[in-house]
Amino acid sequence: MAPTAQVATQQASHLARHLPSLLSGDRVPDYHHRDLGALVSLSRYTAYGILSPSGPLPCRLVRGRLAQLGHAWLYRRHQAALHGWARASLWWLAEGVQRAVGPRIRLS
Numbered sequence: 001m002a003p004t005a006q007v008a009t010q011q012a013s014h015l016a017r018h019l020p021s022l023l024s025g026d027r028v029p030d031y032h033h034r035d036l037g038a039l040v041s042l043s044r045y046t047a048y049g050i051l052s053p054s055g056p057l058p059c060r061l062v063r064g065r066l067a068q069l070g071h072a073w074l075y076r077r078h079q080a081a082l083h084g085w086a087r088a089s090l091w092w093l094a095e096g097v098q099r100a101v102g103p104r105i106r107l108s
Contacts, residue, residue: 005078007033041071 018028039049047067079088
């Protein structure tokens with residue numbers, strides 16, 4: 001398994017689900033990673049991804065706007081997991097306002 005956020009998130013969920021059993025001395029089922037794919041954003045222009053390589057559907061290559069939206073959703077979900085949905089939503093709003101009122105390009 002590659003050391004990715006996807007693996008860490010699934011391992012943390014597995015531990016949280018089975019921690020009471022572990023503390024009481026019961027047997028904990030083995031962890032099995034489910035690879036859901038990977039998304040890569042290439043600036044504001046495009047993104048690529050592979051979805052569900054070990055899931056029930058065949059491996060799918062996605063690119064363009066759909067991959068960008070998927071990457072943005074995963075990023076926002078990560079922010080919400082770290083800081084809570086309220087603070088993550090405020091950051092999202094602040095970034096939107098900054099994009100609307102800020103310059104289109106940076107010269108420095």
